[in-house]
Each structure stands twice: as structure tokens, then as C-alpha cells.
Amino acid sequence: xxxxxxxxxxxxxxxxxxxxxxxxxxxxxxxxxxxxxxxxxxxxxxxxxxxxxxxxxxxxxxxxxxxxxxxxxxxxxxxxxxxxxxxxxxxxxxxxxxxxxxxxxxxxxxxxxxxxxxxxxxxxxxxxxxxxxxxxxxxxxxxxxxxxxxxxxxx
Amino acid sequence: xxxxxxxxxxxxxxxxxxxxxxxxxxxxxxxxxxxxxxxxxxxxxxxxxxxxxxxxxxxxxxxxxxxxxxxxxxxxxxxxxxxxxxxxxxxxxxxxxxxxxxxxxxxxxxxxxxxxxxxxxxxxxxxxxxxxxxxxxxxxxxxxxxxxxxxxxxxxxxxxxxxxxxxxx
Numbered sequence: 313x314x315x316x317x318x319x320x321x322x323x324x325x326x327x328x329x330x331x332x333x334x335x336x337x338x339x340x341x342x343x344x345x346x347x348x349x350x351x352x353x354x355x356x357x358x359x360x361x362x363x364x365x366x367x368x369x370x371x372x373x374x375x376x377x378x379x380x381x382x383x384x385x386x387x388x389x390x391x392x393x394x395x396x397x398x399x400x401x402x403x404x405x406x407x408x409x410x411x412x413x414x415x416x417x418x419x420x421x422x423x424x425x426x427x428x429x430x431x432x433x434x435x436x437x438x439x440x441x442x443x444x445x446x447x448x449x450x451x452x453x454x455x456x457x458x459x460x461x462x463x464x465x466x467x
Numbered sequence: 468x469x470x471x472x473x474x475x476x477x478x479x480x481x482x483x484x485x486x487x488x489x490x491x492x493x494x495x496x497x498x499x500x501x502x503x504x505x506x507x508x509x510x511x512x513x514x515x516x517x518x519x520x521x522x523x524x525x526x527x528x529x530x531x532x533x534x535x536x537x538x539x540x541x542x543x544x545x546x547x548x549x550x551x552x553x554x555x556x557x558x559x560x561x562x563x564x565x566x567x568x569x570x571x572x573x574x575x576x577x578x579x580x581x582x583x584x585x586x587x588x589x590x591x592x593x594x595x596x597x598x599x600x601x602x603x604x605x606x607x608x609x610x611x612x613x614x615x616x617x618x619x620x621x622x623x624x625x626x627x628x629x630x631x632x633x634x635x636x
Contacts, residue, residue, distance in 0.1 A: 321521065328485040328519035357523060362485035363620050364478060365517045371624060372631040378574070378581070380538055380609065401627075402619045408536060408611030415536055415611065421627060445538070445576030 313353070316341070320349055328362035373419040376403065377426065379433065380443040381414040388438030389413055395436045400428055412443070468513040470632045473498065474506055478516075478628060482621045485519035522618050534585055534613040535592065537599065538578035545604030546573060546580070552602065553582060560598065566591035578609065 316339065323335050332350070336343040354360050368376075383392050389407070396405055396416055404417040418429050433442055476496055480487045489507065493500040510516045541549050552559060556568045570583040582599070586592050592612075599608045 324521045326518075326520070328521050360521065360523045362519060362521045363483075363618075364481035364485050364519050366478070366620075366624055366628070367514050367517050368624070370513070370515045371628045373627060380536075380578070380611070397617070397619075401623055403623055404616065404618055406536065406616035407614045409614060410535075410611035411609035412536075412538075412611045415613075419623060419627070421630070443538075443576075443578070445574045445578055445581075447572060447574035447581070 316345075317349055317353055320346060321353070324350075324362065368419060372421045375420045375423065376447050377418050377420065377429065378445050378447065379414075379416040379418075380412040380445070381416060382411075382440045382443070383413045383438050384440045385438070392436060392438045399432055401425060468509065468515065469635055470510075470515070470628070472632075473502075474510060475628060475632055477503060477506055477510070479625055481516075481519070482625055485521075533587065533592065534583060535595070536611045536613050537582040537584060537596075538609045539580040539582060539599060539605050540578050540607035541580045542604050542606060543579070549580065549602065549604040552604075560594075563591060563594045563598075564588070566595055568595075578607070 319339055320335055323330050323338065331343075332346040333343040335346045339346070381392070381396070383389055393405075393407065393414070396402070396414060399416065399418060401418045401420060402416065403419045404415075406415045407413070408415060420426065420429070430442075433439070473496060477492055480492045480495075489503045490500045493503045496503070507516070539549075550571050550573065553568050553571045556566075565588050566584065566586040568582060568584050570581075572581045573579060574581060584592075584595050586595065596608065596610055599605055
């Protein structure tokens with residue numbers, strides 16, 4: 313990935329529906345070059361996706377619960393991950409190294425859904441602690457993403 | 468705004484691929500493109516749709532740059548001061564280079580503050596952890612280096628939207 317790729321992705325991070333012609337004009341390159349680079353990025357990274365960002369409250373979610381999960385043994389990480397991805401109402405899952413092994417976000421429309429989530433998580437073998445914490449959805453709050461590493465030039 | 472099956476189909480298509488041409492969505496629905504444009508703009512205006520973005524599972528990020536996911540326990544009376552300190556981190560700590568704190572969010576629980584840190588040096592990583600642990604308003608800190616992440620937009624969010632449309636009749 314070179315500087316042009318990063319600049320293209322930076323524009324698409326802000327608005328993924330930006331026409332290639334607009335991106336081309338902004339970066340001083342042809343629309344065809346932008347299209348080729350974007351397609352190349354997608355070919356090289358099949359996980360690169362674009363999506364619509366919805367207002368979670370307007371679609372009915374009221375609350376996010378985050379879980380900072382610690383596993384019992386390192387060897388449990390793959391099997392715990394396989395179960396966590398099936399968690400009801402899962403929004404986000406990251407694998408970490410340090411004080412916790414996973415961070416999981418679940419989105420709730422109803423406070424009673426907590427019982428379903430907790431029941432599911434408690435039956436997963438290999439988890440030492442769940443460490444839940446609650447935050448209300450703020451439509452203006454950005455949810456952080458490792459993806460944005462691409463776009464912060466901190467050198 | 469009451470959503471119907473047309474709106475759901477538009478959202479489902481765009482959750483799958485935000486760059487889907489509206490003409491393509493219109494053809495699949497057997498509707499004029501202008502109607503799809505109108506519905507999309509309406510959902511945008513009503514705030515149901517906030518925008519369009521890209522993401523990757525796992526991250527495309529530069530291998531040298533790391534994200535730290537930090538949970539902190541903050542003295543309640545000092546929460547505002549701590550958040551201000553973290554939001555202006557670069558200003559207060561000019562000697563620590565190549566480290567950014569893009570997100571800080573308060574929450575409820577034993578750890579009542581979430582902090583996301585980007586850094587590309589080991590010194591930056593240990594400096595930020597030490598600073599957090601030494602801050603008088605912060606009682607406890609737990610840190611994880613993020614290895615990879617996954618988003619579940621298409622399943623969870625779309626299912627919720629379907630439920631909402633069904634319940635509103």
C-alpha cells in the first residue's frame with residue numbers, strides 16, 4: 313500500500329460513496345487510476361468492505377455493553393473466540409494481548425436482553441472473567457476502530 | 468420516520484456494499500431510481516443513515532502502529548478533568564512523540580473510562596501507560612494491545628432493523 317492508496321482510503325473512510333471522479337480530482341489523478349487502485353486494494357484484501365453507518369438509537373438500540381474478557385489459559389483463546397463470534401447482538405470483537413484477551417461489544421434494544429447475553433457468555437468454557445461495563449449510545453460518539461490506524465499520520 | 472420493506476432492502480444492500488449503485492438497487496426492486504434516491508436522502512435527513520465508511524476485518528493498518536485499548540477507573544469527581552487531560556494529551560505532553568489519543572469515552576462499571584491510544588513506538592506505549600497510572604485522578608488502569616478486530620454490521624444491525632420495522636406494523 314503506497315501514499316496514493318492511503319489517500320484514497322482516507323477519503324473513503326469519511327464517505328465510502330465518494331465517486332472515483334471526485335477522488336481523482338481531489339488527488340490530481342485520473343478517475344480510472346483511482347478505480348484501479350481501489351479494485352487492487354480489494355483484491356489484495358478480501359476483507360476490505362464498505363458499509364452504511366446507521367444511527368444505532370434510531371434503529372432501536374439503547375445501550376452498548378462492553379466486555380473486557382480474560383481467558384483461563386492462552387490455549388483457550390481460539391476456542392473462546394469461536395464461541396464469542398456467535399454471541400447474540402454482537403457488534404464488535406477484538407483480540408488483544410495484555411491485561412485482557414478480548415474486547416466484545418454487544419448492542420441492546422432492551423435492558424432485558426442483558427440476561428440472554430450473560431447466559432450465553434457464562435456457558436462458554438475457558439473464560440476467567442467478563443468485566444462488563446455499560447455505556448449509553450451517543451449518536452455523536454465515534455466508535456474507535458483499529459482501521460483508523462491507516463489514517464493517522466503520527467510521524 | 469416509518470421504514471418499510473423498500474427502505475430495508477436499500478439498507479441491506481448498502482450494509483453489504485456502500486458503493487452499490489442506486490440504479491442497481493432500483494432494478495432489483497422494480498422501482499424507479501429516483502424513488503431510491505428519494506428514500507436514501509430521506510433516511511439520511513431523518514438521521515437513520517449517518518454516512519458511509521470502509522472497514523476491514525482484520526485491519527489494513529501499518530504493522531508498526533499499534534492501538535492500545537485501555538480501561539481506567541477514575542475518581543468520579545475528577546472525571547471531567549481527566550477527560551480534558553486526555554483530549555488535550557498532545558498539548559500537555561509535548562515530549563511524547565508519535566502517540567495519539569483519538570477517543571475517550573466515559574461509561575458505567577468498575578472501569579468507568581475507555582481510552583483508545585495509537586502509538587508507533589515502544590517508548591510511546593510505555594510512556595502513556597505510566598502517565599495514566601501516575602495521574603492523580605486515575606485509580607486503576609488495564610491495558611490491552613489490539614491485535615485484530617471484527618465488525619458485525621450486517622448481521623446484528625440489520626436483524627435489529629427488521630425487528631423494528633416488524634414491530635411498528
